[in-house]
Amino acid sequence: MILFRLLPWEYGVRNLFRRPGRSVLTLGALTLVVLLVFVVVGFVRGLETSLAVSGDPRVVLVHSLGASETVEYSSIPMGHAAEVWSTSWVQRRYDTTYASPELYLGTRMQTEADDQPTLGLARGVKPAALLVRRQVQIVEGRWPEAGEVLVGRLAAVKLGRSDDALAIGKTIQFENRTWKVSGKFAAQGSAFESEIWCPLEDLQQAMKRQDISVLALTLAPGATAADLDEFCKERVNLEVEATAETAYYASLQKHYGPVRWLAWLMVFLIAGAGVFAGLNTMYGAVVGRVRELATLQTLGFLRRAIALSLVQEGTLLAAAASLTAALLALLFINGLAIRFTMGAFVLRIDSVALAVGCGTGLILGMVGALPPALRAMRLPVVDGLKAV
Amino acid sequence: MNRWLFLAPVLFLVGCGQSSSDPLDKIAYGPGQHPDSFKYLLGSEPADAKDVIALRGDAKDGDAVVVVGRVGGSKQPVIKGRAAFTIVDLSLKPCNPGDEEECFDFACLGKEKVAKASAMVKFVDGQDKTLNVDAHQLLNAPQLEGQIVVVRGVAKRDETNNLTIQANQIYLRPKQVVKATESAQP
Amino acid sequence: MPLVEIRNLTKEYRKGEQVITPLKDVTLDVEKGDFVSLMGASGSGKSTLLNLIAGIDRPTRGQLHVNGTDIGKLSRTQLAHWRSANVGYIFQLYNLIPVLTAWENVEMPLLLLPLSRADRRKRVAIALEAVGLSDRSEHYPRQLSGGQEQRVGIARAIVANPAIVVADEPTGDLDAETTEQILHLLQRLNSELSTTLVMVTHDPNAAAIASRRLRLEKGELLEPERPALLATRRA
Numbered sequence A: 001m002i003l004f005r006l007l008p009w010e011y012g013v014r015n016l017f018r019r020p021g022r023s024v025l026t027l028g029a030l031t032l033v034v035l036l037v038f039v040v041v042g043f044v045r046g047l048e049t050s051l052a053v054s055g056d057p058r059v060v061l062v063h064s065l066g067a068s069e070t071v072e073y074s075s076i077p078m079g080h081a082a083e084v085w086s087t088s089w090v091q092r093r094y095d096t097t098y099a100s101p102e103l104y105l106g107t108r109m110q111t112e113a114d115d116q117p118t119l120g121l122a123r124g125v126k127p128a129a130l131l132v133r134r135q136v137q138i139v140e141g142r143w144p145e146a147g148e149v150l151v152g153r154l155a156a157v158k159l160g161r162s163d164d165a166l167a168i169g170k171t172i173q174f175e176n177r178t179w180k181v182s183g184k185f186a187a188q189g190s191a192f193e194s195e196i197w198c199p200l201e202d203l204q205q206a207m208k209r210q211d212i213s214v215l216a217l218t219l220a221p222g223a224t225a226a227d228l229d230e231f232c233k234e235r236v237n238l239e240v241e242a243t244a245e246t247a248y249y250a251s252l253q254k255h256y257g258p259v260r261w262l263a264w265l266m267v268f269l270i271a272g273a274g275v276f277a278g279l280n281t282m283y284g285a286v287v288g289r290v291r292e293l294a295t296l297q298t299l300g301f302l303r304r305a306i307a308l309s310l311v312q313e314g315t316l317l318a319a320a321a322s323l324t325a326a327l328l329a330l331l332f333i334n335g336l337a338i339r340f341t342m343g344a345f346v347l348r349i350d351s352v353a354l355a356v357g358c359g360t361g362l363i364l365g366m367v368g369a370l371p372p373a374l375r376a377m378r379l380p381v382v383d384g385l386k387a388v
Numbered sequence B: 001m002n003r004w005l006f007l008a009p010v011l012f013l014v015g016c017g018q019s020s021s022d023p024l025d026k027i028a029y030g031p032g033q034h035p036d037s038f039k040y041l042l043g044s045e046p047a048d049a050k051d052v053i054a055l056r057g058d059a060k061d062g063d064a065v066v067v068v069g070r071v072g073g074s075k076q077p078v079i080k081g082r083a084a085f086t087i088v089d090l091s092l093k094p095c096n097p098g099d100e101e102e103c104f105d106f107a108c109l110g111k112e113k114v115a116k117a118s119a120m121v122k123f124v125d126g127q128d129k130t131l132n133v134d135a136h137q138l139l140n141a142p143q144l145e146g147q148i149v150v151v152r153g154v155a156k157r158d159e160t161n162n163l164t165i166q167a168n169q170i171y172l173r174p175k176q177v178v179k180a181t182e183s184a185q186p
Numbered sequence C: 001m002p003l004v005e006i007r008n009l010t011k012e013y014r015k016g017e018q019v020i021t022p023l024k025d026v027t028l029d030v031e032k033g034d035f036v037s038l039m040g041a042s043g044s045g046k047s048t049l050l051n052l053i054a055g056i057d058r059p060t061r062g063q064l065h066v067n068g069t070d071i072g073k074l075s076r077t078q079l080a081h082w083r084s085a086n087v088g089y090i091f092q093l094y095n096l097i098p099v100l101t102a103w104e105n106v107e108m109p110l111l112l113l114p115l116s117r118a119d120r121r122k123r124v125a126i127a128l129e130a131v132g133l134s135d136r137s138e139h140y141p142r143q144l145s146g147g148q149e150q151r152v153g154i155a156r157a158i159v160a161n162p163a164i165v166v167a168d169e170p171t172g173d174l175d176a177e178t179t180e181q182i183l184h185l186l187q188r189l190n191s192e193l194s195t196t197l198v199m200v201t202h203d204p205n206a207a208a209i210a211s212r213r214l215r216l217e218k219g220e221l222l223e224p225e226r227p228a229l230l231a232t233r234r235a
Ligand SMILES: Nc1ncnc2c1ncn2[C@@H]1O[C@H](COP(=O)(O)OP(=O)(O)OP(=O)(O)O)[C@@H](O)[C@H]1O
Pocket: A383, C013, C020, C021, C022, C040, C041, C042, C043, C044, C045, C046, C047, C048, C049
């Protein structure tokens, strides 16, 4: 429903080409702003994905009582773990049990090229890990034998090294041993991708430990996490409890709430800067056009129609900037690996990121054009006509 | 449109309000809305209740017992979606003095000590299977964690000396807040 | 009933304590089909009167009926709608929209009226034909000479077939020869299309082509050739 006649669309479009230099500059500034928004949102989305993808609804994690959020501090004697995986709630096929005992720790690691060790993430596993951790796939090389490691796709990034540092055949030192890289795995963007996996027995020997940190299980059809949790808590001597993997990662996500707020704050600040770019241009556009805008009013166009046309101009510019930024983001930012405290993950420009980025861009254009438009409309027509 | 912007902080606050501050939550619940709750909830406290540690010492499989303890022993002592929870001996000291109501995981005491003072309480059907209803719901107690309960039931022991009580009836002892309101009277 | 009926019209500007009165108690009738020229010293209030008649400014006191509407009483929005249907305005500096072609400039006022695309096309073609610029319809203002620009401006003023066309020094920025052409065009519009015209000018030659010549002196209206007419009306 249009209650008043609008200015022709061409008017707004062609005005953008009136001072191409200025328009291009603004386009550049807005593109940069939207691109920054993409980086921040891509960061948040990547972080969320790395946590969310990690949760498999059919997987249950068994860990020490009270260590549900800090698996590194969890310690389960192998015997206790065996009691749990012998229950009927665990998936079995032929003679394999879908139970993955794992020893997980953050430890100092040193690649061949390094003279200084850095903190990396190691996980001692048995082949059953591939059955339970279904998102994990070997993309290069093979499963590690004694003294070998399988490295996650982002393990090198986590260590702050180039991919070559962990190429197949290279070695890496941790826990007083030298390990040879036998292959590489991907895990659909989940947190595993920043880890280095090695045979459980080797890691236990290296660390002189007999226990594990976590037992990951696939539920048998019809079984639930509550079944296992009840079993664990009833046998209090086992000193373990069971958590659905999805619930575990949901609790981790909560810890990243502040990071998320911070990220949104950044989006806000960046957008604020963007508004100034938009404002500047539109003020310029309006100041040089006072007489023309008064002429349009003389012809009978309503002030709101003219203001709308100015907003249209700003929005058009912002839309072009958003599109450019989206293209650049998809080409250069999407999939970029980032090192972060808890591991590494890739920036993700998904539909949500695209919506937020482009939405911000469009709002920038609108908000930036409104004040100048309103200012121009405050001047009486007769005074506007006298403007040079 | 402005109107909705004003609402934003309000929505935010509502979203953040996780813990209920309703004082009623702190008071024990009478027999309530779950259709089966009347079968289990007792109106008055049974006499001669034994402590958890004592019972772990001498109860034999199949004994009829009355036990008193505090729902706790871990961050989630109530099994999600099940009529089952763990209780710990009342002698366990809270991690911070004066924390009786909030502290129920006793994490600071160490797993071992807590395990030796723990027992599981569960409500079962005719086939000895745990009822598939969350204990919070079954007992109409949204804040069951940290609650002192007196349970009448049958003891079950396993080969590693763990104690489970198949509960017939339960009494939820009113919480301390009642005393506080009394002392507030002139 | 005259097309323009002005009674005791006064316009004041207030700047703090100071009150400027560019129009004092002006009374004037303009009949349909009149071609009125308005002369006077700089600052005598010519543009002020013209803008009041065109409905882009509002009187302080007095009555102002144009084409049967008491435009002093209209709201800003109503006034805008009224202008689009009743007034054509010719500017001294043409005021064409630089990003629009001659054709599009002329079409602008029609966008405010309930006309079909075909109707608009027909009318723009006729208006451009009338000012002799049919061959320049695709040109942008910067590609036109001053005289051509003003002819586009005139086409824009008449295209909606308004009740009255006002012109504020339409030849003020043109050389003698071009001025001649523009004046001739205005005269033809008046005689052939019987367009009612009110034109402000400093140029006695320009004023001479009008059928009625008025003078403003310090905000007061005089009609040298028909003094009695104004006097009786004022009384
Ligand atoms: N917005 C305004 N505020 C205050 N005074 C004004 C305003 N507009 C016009 N005036 C005053 O009103 C008087 C008449 O102005 P107007 O523009 O009508 O003169 P004019 O006859 O058209 O002169 P010119 O031939 O120079 O165009 C002038 O003294 C001018 O200073």
